[in-house]
Amino acid sequence: MSRLRSTLFPYLLAGPYIALFAVFVAYPVGRALYMSLFDWGIFGPNAFVGLDNYTSLVGDSRFWSSFWITSGFAAMYVPMITVISLVLAVMLHRKLPGIGIFRTAFFLPIVINVAVAAIAFNWLFEPNIGTIDKVLNFFGLPGQNLLQIPGWSLFVISLVTLWINVGFMVIILLAGLENIPDELYEAARLDGSTALQDLVLITVPLLRPILLIVVVLSIVQAFQIFGEVLIMTQGGPFGSTTVLTMLLYEEGFERFALGRAAAIGVVITIIIATLSFIQFRFFRREV
């Protein structure tokens, strides 16, 4: 009896979680794959279409435009957040007067939701009345309507995403820095190293596994960017910020082409998985 109870015990503990996981995670994933094989409208499946939703994406210029916009976003965002969070982590690692306030400045956005962050940046970049234009005017320069200029608007969105996420990356990197023994820096200094040499020759190589995680996480974030775009530009101006998730949102919830939207979701997942796999495969080895 007590043995039976011991055998059942783990199932009792893990069962409820596993059940909810099955219903709200595993099943929707399976169902997304299933739906992507159908012409699926608002009232359900119309016809089985095989891989047509995928093949039609390949020939769809809107899909490629979104793909390149998202890639362009990643190309701006990933290097920016990696470098800035590394520099911040190195500077925040050792004691300094006022360090508590500095940490607060970079960590506070972690608790601000994307809608509020987007509003705050909209307000900063608002033409004429926003703080950025006021600063420009103060120096006698004309105001810039950056959110209305294709190219610049994507850059402003990458700034919001950076503002929100840098604290999280700094926390990860700080944990990594704690594992680098101080003796290494002391020895290097006896040999007359500069701060830059310390960073390039000691910190970066030893932080490599953590930096890899920062890069992979930020690529994952870049390909999932959504809230900032929806609130700040709705994909505009002229479709220049219609990232892949925006395209999915439009197909799914504005055109109700649910099968096609599901296929876009699968494609986004495959892109993210492939990029993460490549990173880990090619960069982890050399550590």
Place this chain on the structure above:
Amino acid sequence: MQQRKGSQATRWIVLAVLAALWFLPLVSLVLFSFAPASEVLKGVFIPTQWTLDNYTKVLTETQRGVSVPTGIWNSTVIMVLQVVGILLLDVPAAYAFARTKFIGRNVLFALVLLSMMMPGILEVISLYDLMANIGLVNTLWGVILPGLPRVIGIFILRQFFMQVPRELDEAARIDGATDFQVFLKIMVPLAMPSIITVTVITALYSWNNFLWPLIVTNTPEAMPVPVVIAYLSADTSAVLNYTVILAAAFVTSLPMILLFLVGQRWIVSGMRPTSGIK
């Protein structure tokens, strides 16, 4: 460790400039949330007149048919139920994954971890379809339920349970404690710091989660706070009542800012990569 001459001053200046830039968006938002709408059109960095009107409007009137207090209430209910639900699910499940053996344990845990890497956008279409079928669209349960099988709590608590020494439960068992007693009387109290960490980061997630609540709620009565803010900001006459939207954004962020001030160390510990990554 002794520092280089001059390097500390440089570091301080660079950090001060960057920190000021990082504070700027919120500071500007808060300043003008206390200003009358007329101040917005003046070329001032800091408002010259102050008022609480924006906050009175936000807290007593509906804007575009949406009530901010209703949003705050919805978010509070969602947060409380998700925190309680996630703790009740995660603590036992993490313990089972860490310290018991059962068929399929490793496969299940691998699946759970794998789902952590999966983008939320993959699920929104099929999950919406599922929710529509069971009538949970535009309900708080529709927001709450899909958030319950989150992975991060399982991950943090499992990390903790794995490093509790075996001798502890063996000693208790010799004293005649059952499996369940070992779990409840010994393990759960030991796990308290990790449980607090999971509580804090779950509260943050619940209050701030945007994508799924946006998809599943489109009536004002069911919207949680971030969806309310997004809805208000889509107002085409936004410039006219910009200050009201800023006030709504700040007042709905205040609970999390307070949580940050009180619980910063748990937020940090919840985000640090534990031994799993090292």
